[in-house]
Amino acid sequence: MTPEQILSGMRLPPSAMVNQRVPKKMLVESGAPTAADKRLISDGIEDIHWLAALKPVTVGIPAYQDAVRDYLEIAVLDINLRPLGKASRIAELVHRAIPYPTFLTIRCEDELCISLAHKRWAQNEADKTVLDGDFLEVSLDSSSQPDLLRQFTSALSLDQQPHLSLHALYQGWMDTVIALKAALITGVFTASLTPEQAAARHQALLHVKKLQAEIARIKALAAKEKQMSRQVELNMALKRLEKEKTEQLGLLGMENT
Incomplete structure (x- = not known):
């Protein structure tokens, strides 16, 4: 499984594609609270690519706003790690650093990790966002069940996700990852029919x-x-x-x- 296969399965419109390299320096400056985290980003990441930006004008799905969050955009990023890079910690740092909810793929040799995390406004700091709960992640390697992965990538298609708002779309992708995590245990991929089931x-x-x-x-x-x-x-x-x-x-x- 590769980031290219994931992106292809999402079937995003050309208007949403960015395909831009992101300097590691930006992540070091905005997402590394400690010296150890700064070293982890500098030494553990090979490169970062901003693949797509999903906005109302690029995907035709309304933004979302309530008392605790404002989803104007969903970012799709891919990170290529160097050997021994700590995928989970780097994923957490990325989700904390980027103000938008992010669909993140992280690859290291034959393993691919996917992670997502909801964001909300910080209670005591204006214009700052924080994680809203733990981030959701799933790790896939080259030996994972290919039929399940094909079904998963097909289910990621924008056409099969909720279009009520960007928040609903992001939650739909989270629910699809949850369905994959369940399938890796049960051997059967079935999409959740309702948010409550997910x-x-x-x-x-x-x-x-x-x-x-x-x-x-x-x-x-x-x-x-x-x-x-x-x-x-x-x-x-x-x-x-x-x-x-x-x-x-x-x-x-x-x-x-």
């Missing part, structure tokens, strides 16, 4: 991740435990966790893996 899927994904970590922890304890009564107790706990995991997987689109 939100439930996202919560289920977070819950499954926590359950998997707890299941691994309990299994490790059980493997070392010598007392029979304690082994029985741990096995019962595992069964409860596995049952809960099965229920959560059902919310992702299938009953089991």
Whole structure:
């Protein structure tokens, strides 16, 4: 999977395309709060490209404004990392630095990461935006299931996303990424039918991740435990966790893996 394939799947109109290189210096100056972050940007990034700018005049979708946010534009960016570049931290710095909601692809060797994050106005600083919640990300490598990735890129098409506002469009892309994250677990890609279903899927994904970590922890304890009564107790706990995991997987689109 490549950024070019993602961009092609989005099917953006020519009027939205920018294709402009962004100097790293701009990101260092606006998005690096610490000296370590400045070094990470300077040493970890090979190049940054601003691929597209989605505005009412370029895509025919209205801007969005309410008491906490103002979505006048969606930026589409691609970053090429050098080996050992920290993709998640760099993605967070980019989302914090750019005042617009950003559809970001980050590539490093054979791996491609996609991340998105809502923005809102800062409460105590005029004209400054901050992240509205955690950013959403998914990591894809060259061995990922090709059928799922083809379905995902097709679902990214602008024609298949909400057109009510730029906020609705951005949330639609976030919901599509959530559907992909679910598909990478279940093996089946199905787009969420409603925002409520997408939100439930996202919560289920977070819950499954926590359950998997707890299941691994309990299994490790059980493997070392010598007392029979304690082994029985741990096995019962595992069964409860596995049952809960099965229920959560059902919310992702299938009953089991």
